[in-house]
Amino acid sequence: MMRYSEEFKRDAVALVRQSGSQRQVCRDLGVSKSALSKWVSDADRTDQGLPLPRDVSTAEDAQIRELIKRNRLLEQENEVLRRAAAYLSQIHNRAPKIVFPLVQEMAAPDALVRVPVAVACRVLGFSKQAFYQWVKRPVSAREVNERYLIDVLRALHDDDPEGGYRVLADDLRDLGHEVSERRVWRLCKVAGIRSTIVSRKTRYRSAGEPVGDDLIMRDFTADMLDEKWLVDITEHWTSEGKLYVCAFKDVCSRRIVGYAIDSRMKASLAVRALHNAVLSRGFPRGVIVHSDRGSQFRSRSFQQALRRHGLRGSMGRVGACGDNAAMESFFSLLQKNVLDRQIWATRAELRLAIVSWIEGKYHRKRRQRGLGRLTPVEFETIMRTAVDLVA
Numbered sequence: 210m211m212r213y214s215e216e217f218k219r220d221a222v223a224l225v226r227q228s229g230s231q232r233q234v235c236r237d238l239g240v241s242k243s244a245l246s247k248w249v250s251d252a253d254r255t256d257q258g259l260p261l262p263r264d265v266s267t268a269e270d271a272q273i274r275e276l277i278k279r280n281r282l283l284e285q286e287n288e289v290l291r292r293a294a295a296y297l298s299q300i301h302n303r304a305p306k307i308v309f310p311l312v313q314e315m316a317a318p319d320a321l322v323r324v325p326v327a328v329a330c331r332v333l334g335f336s337k338q339a340f341y342q343w344v345k346r347p348v349s350a351r352e353v354n355e356r357y358l359i360d361v362l363r364a365l366h367d368d369d370p371e372g373g374y375r376v377l378a379d380d381l382r383d384l385g386h387e388v389s390e391r392r393v394w395r396l397c398k399v400a401g402i403r404s405t406i407v408s409r410k411t412r413y414r415s416a417g418e419p420v421g422d423d424l425i426m427r428d429f430t431a432d433m434l435d436e437k438w439l440v441d442i443t444e445h446w447t448s449e450g451k452l453y454v455c456a457f458k459d460v461c462s463r464r465i466v467g468y469a470i471d472s473r474m475k476a477s478l479a480v481r482a483l484h485n486a487v488l489s490r491g492f493p494r495g496v497i498v499h500s501d502r503g504s505q506f507r508s509r510s511f512q513q514a515l516r517r518h519g520l521r522g523s524m525g526r527v528g529a530c531g532d533n534a535a536m537e538s539f540f541s542l543l544q545k546n547v548l549d550r551q552i553w554a555t556r557a558e559l560r561l562a563i564v565s566w567i568e569g570k571y572h573r574k575r576r577q578r579g580l581g582r583l584t585p586v587e588f589e590t591i592m593r594t595a596v597d598l599v600a
Contacts, residue, residue, distance in 0.1 A: 213244075289333065312340055361386070423523055423525055440482070441536040447558070455481075475505065477510065478505065479511050480511055546566055
């Protein structure tokens with residue numbers, strides 16, 4: 210049974226309201242008339258401020274309560290990560306390894322959003338015992354010593370701003386401090402102390418380190434559905450600004466199994482597209498998900514989502530567009546057939562055009578030689594029928 214994300218349902222309703230024909234939208238998107246009618250009816254009731262009709266069983270009630278409990282926990286975890294990011298961004302250059310003061314602040318009874326110590330410690334990756342030991346003695350002797358040394362280094366640097374960390378290490382020894390050059394270099398990096406004559410302009414930012422091996426190795430073939438997925442992000446300008454599309458493509462059928470569209474290119478865009486993909490495919494396990502080394506795909510939230518759904522991450526090399534060529538070919542088609550056809554006034558207008566082309570044209574009308582002159586939907590129908598017959 211095909212499952213649809215809330216994002217897909219909203220886009221379907223918008224297409225109905227744009228065209229005025231549910232029958233045509235049903236054909237383009239491949240959904241039933243009853244399902245589309247229900248989505249439109251629910252959207253109309255929501256717009257009028259009316260409650261949606263409730264038809265929930267006892268088992269579903271229990272499921273809803275469990276989801277509410279899980280949602281509350283996720284809100285607490287999200288608050289920890291949000292506060293931690295804000296806290297760590299105030300530290301110059303390098304964040305401290307211990308953020309116990311933040312945990313103490315969030316667990317305070319008068320906190321705006323109170324987060325239990327156990328939740329905060331689990332999200333930030335250390336034990337409750339370590340936190341309570343810190344509560345008994347918040348600042349170690351080494352931390353006090355390093356703060357003092359940083360103050361001394363700042364004073365020495367103000368006197369001689371051209372000197373690097375080696376010069377500062379020699380000055381510290383002259384003052385009677387037995388400190389290695391390596392430690393002075395680390396303290397200077399933490400405090401943001403650097404020689405004024407060695408600062409250079411950054412010409413480019415190199416790609417980040419991969420967080421997974423290349424499991425594809427340019428082999429864009431698969432014998433079964435949901436064996437290999439490719440993912441990438443593209444962008445296009447509108448009069449309102451840029452619009453970003455993150456899409457997942459099944460290597461076997463060449464179908465776009467999930468996508469998300471937004472005005473900002475954040476890690477949450479890739480996570481949302483991944484959620485839509487696994488939802489539409491019935492939560493498959495063990496799928497290889499291949500991407501480039503973009504920060505969205507290297508992010509902690511995306512990697513956690515892969516592990517949560519039992520998927521295997523894969524990454525190509527730096528500057529090797531051929532490592533994800535099959536996904537680039539889809540975006541090239543999207544560029545020619547939609548993005549470059551006209552100047553788009555609004556993001557909403559371009560969004561509906563992209564959804565309509567993917568679901569109505571690419572999936573159900575565009576025949577591909579690599580699929581035996583079948584469309585992706587026809588190819589998948591034949592594949593699933595063959596599997597059912599074998600079973």
